[in-house]
């Protein structure tokens with residue numbers, strides 16, 4: 001079997017194989033780029049000031065300075081943090097309406113999207129047509145990766161419509177500013193002075209943040225559900241608290257595939273010479289499955305998170321200057337979601353396995369989730385496992 005086919009069949013196993021054969025701490029990916037496979041080297045790279053002197057590539061060219069990037073990240077994080085009770089309320093409604101069997105990851109995508117929608121665009125302050133458009137665009141490939149070429153072409157049309165509607169909304173909001181951010185759009189607006197960031201760039205940033213929030217949350221929720229169900233098949237409730245399941249799923253199957261950095265100047269790493277501008281990546285998956293860092297790294301063991309000293313280098317949210325701004329709130333939202341899904345309910349899956357499908361990152365292959373009601377252990381709904 002050729003390298004590309006082997007990679008497609010099981011990308012994580014494939015890069016694990018490359019790592020095992022490497023003696024230099026660096027591997028070459030099938031498309032030619034290099035990835036650091038040694039966990040210590042990966043951690044050093046993510047923290048190296050020389051690799052982080054300018055702006056983060058995460059925002060592309062939408063913002064003028066690194067300071068503006070940090071301000072947008074923090075403002076969006078603050079809105080999400082304040083919106084946790086709203087997320088919980090929508091989650092409770094959505095889970096009640098969920099059928100006893102559902103196809104994942106699509107159902108998880110819809111669930112997360114529904115619960116975040118009111119935080120992305122405030123329901124009262126945003127015209128219903130714009131909110132509807134954002135919802136339709138999300139379902140038609142603007143947010144989640146569309147597998148087929150024609151779907152991706154169609155997504156571009158929806159994206160253009162959405163950006164146009166959001167640009168108009170930004171114009172309106174800039175004419176009538178409010179004190180406190182009501183949603184992610186206000187948060188981005190508040191961090192972007194009109195003289196420096198155009199209405200259209202704010203609209204583009206909103207679409208970008210929409211994806212940056214919903215896509216990794218959905219994939220990580222799907223992995224949490226799948227991995228816990230595959231590793232606990234008994235009729236009893238899961239033996240782990242939801243936050244430990246989430247944390248272990250984020251370690252075992254980190255959704256971010258590669259964290260890429262532009263090489264700032266000619267340098268040699270692991271015997272390979274890089275020129276300024278070349279890309280060098282770090283793989284959260286390889287780092288989290290490094291035996292020097294983690295005991296029994298290939299085992300799914302949520303309980304490791306209650307054991308002091310069993311935590312190696314954890315980089316699902318990156319590390320160093322460009323770390324994810326939403327890491328803490330993301331873990332809260334994931335824990336809330338898993339808690340709601342398992343409340344007085346036994347979860348089981350059919351058809352799932354631990355191989356990743358490559359989309360915008362590592363996402364689980366399709367599986368069916370069955371939810372079976374269980375009598376409440378306390379006689380009433382505690383909301384916590």
Ligand code: HEM
Pocket residue numbers: 046056058069070072073074076077080212213216217220255256259260316317318319321322323324325326327329330
């Ligand atoms: C499970 C969910 C999430 C995962 C796995 C995740 C992961 C990541 C990763 C890997 C990066 C890039 C780090 C790097 O290049 O070193 C990143 C950047 C970022 N993420 Fe997240 N993220 C998640 C959710 C969120 C949420 C909910 C927000 C909302 C505030 C958010 C906001 C950001 C921002 C603003 C950046 C850019 C940081 C910067 O360059 O200053 N993320 N995220």
